[in-house]
Amino acid sequence: MESYKVHITIAIISVLIFSPVAHGWGVDAHLTICRIAQSRLSEAAAAAVQALLPASANGDLGSECSWADNVRFRYSWSPPLHFIDTPDGLCSYNYNRDCKDENGVMDRCSAGAINNYTSQLLTYGSSSSKYDLTEALLFLSHFMGDIHQPLHTGFTTDRGGNTIDVYWYNTRTVLHHAWDTSIIDTAETTLFNSTPEGLIAAIQANITGVWVDQIKAWETCNNNVTACPDTYAAEGIQAACDWAYKGVSEDSKLGGKY
Numbered sequence: 001m002e003s004y005k006v007h008i009t010i011a012i013i014s015v016l017i018f019s020p021v022a023h024g025w026g027v028d029a030h031l032t033i034c035r036i037a038q039s040r041l042s043e044a045a046a047a048a049v050q051a052l053l054p055a056s057a058n059g060d061l062g063s064e065c066s067w068a069d070n071v072r073f074r075y076s077w078s079p080p081l082h083f084i085d086t087p088d089g090l091c092s093y094n095y096n097r098d099c100k101d102e103n104g105v106m107d108r109c110s111a112g113a114i115n116n117y118t119s120q121l122l123t124y125g126s127s128s129s130k131y132d133l134t135e136a137l138l139f140l141s142h143f144m145g146d147i148h149q150p151l152h153t154g155f156t157t158d159r160g161g162n163t164i165d166v167y168w169y170n171t172r173t174v175l176h177h178a179w180d181t182s183i184i185d186t187a188e189t190t191l192f193n194s195t196p197e198g199l200i201a202a203i204q205a206n207i208t209g210v211w212v213d214q215i216k217a218w219e220t221c222n223n224n225v226t227a228c229p230d231t232y233a234a235e236g237i238q239a240a241c242d243w244a245y246k247g248v249s250e251d252s253k254l255g256g257k258y
């Protein structure tokens with residue numbers, strides 16, 4: 001009887017530990033993305049972010065960029081907004097076909113959420129705004145990270161690699177988690193002194209260095225729209241096919257060249 005209880009307790013703890021990250025880019029990834037984004041805001045946008053951030057952030061957007069993962073239970077409607085399920089084996093994305101939740105409700109995916117929170121934030125400064133713009137900012141910042149993790153736009157049946165068991169070096173994990181966390185952790189440990197700061201500095205150096213010519217195209221959307229999550233999602237599933245899923249099967253040993 002006692003050991004039965006212990007097993008149940010372990011099972012519950014495992015669920016609590018593992019399910020919140022099932023679809024979430026790791027904490028360091030979100031922090032990295034938001035620190036870089038914050039450093040590149042226009043003066044007006046930077047001031048709005050400062051006004052909207054909770055005091056606990058101490059002015060650092062990065063420190064709040066995993067908030068959306070922490071409210072998955074409190075906001076039980078929010079989990080589908082973290083990812084996009086695309087048809088198995090097709091390396092393409094289409095908003096009308098794919099941006100819906102398991103029940104087929106349209107717009108309930110990361111691209112729909114980015115559009116949603118972008119239009120909410122565009123009401124900033126208007127006295128009639130009826131939205132919680134602090135929450136809108138934290139959701140938008142988080143989903144902009146999620147949508148850039150290739151497997152957050154992934155095949156439906158394997159839930160973006162969540163059901164594919166693999167080894168990352170000698171550690172057992174699932175493919176999705178390898179891309180959320182393991183790859184970044186390994187890069188930080190081996191190249192950047194085990195902290196996000198080194199990774200952030202290296203990416204910043206590339207943004208002003210080797211990538212400088214490409215950056216302009218990343219900074220604006222085509223067709224005069226403010227948000228273009230469909231571009232990111234289409235790139236995401238293509239990158240998932242070209243890199244993340246490529247050559248991977250159940251129990252694959254990943255690391256090194258992969």
Ligand SMILES: *[C@@H]1O[C@H](CO)[C@@H](O)[C@H](O)[C@H]1NC(C)=O
Pocket residue numbers: 077081107108109112113114116117
């Ligand atoms: C839009 O934002 C509101 C407020 O947070 C939320 O209730 C709704 O589910 C969101 N819809 C989408 C598609 O993101």
Ligand SMILES: *[C@@H]1O[C@H](CO)[C@@H](O)[C@H](O)[C@H]1NC(C)=O
Pocket residue numbers: 199202203206210
């Ligand atoms: C910076 O760019 C170089 C050259 O393309 C690349 O090898 C390196 O991985 C990049 N660093 C980061 C942190 O992305």
Ligand SMILES: *[C@@H]1O[C@H](CO)[C@@H](O)[C@H](O)[C@H]1NC(C)=O
Pocket residue numbers: 224
């Ligand atoms: C782009 O959008 C702005 C704001 O909605 C509008 O004033 C402008 O006319 C648009 N420009 C074009 C070329 O459509």
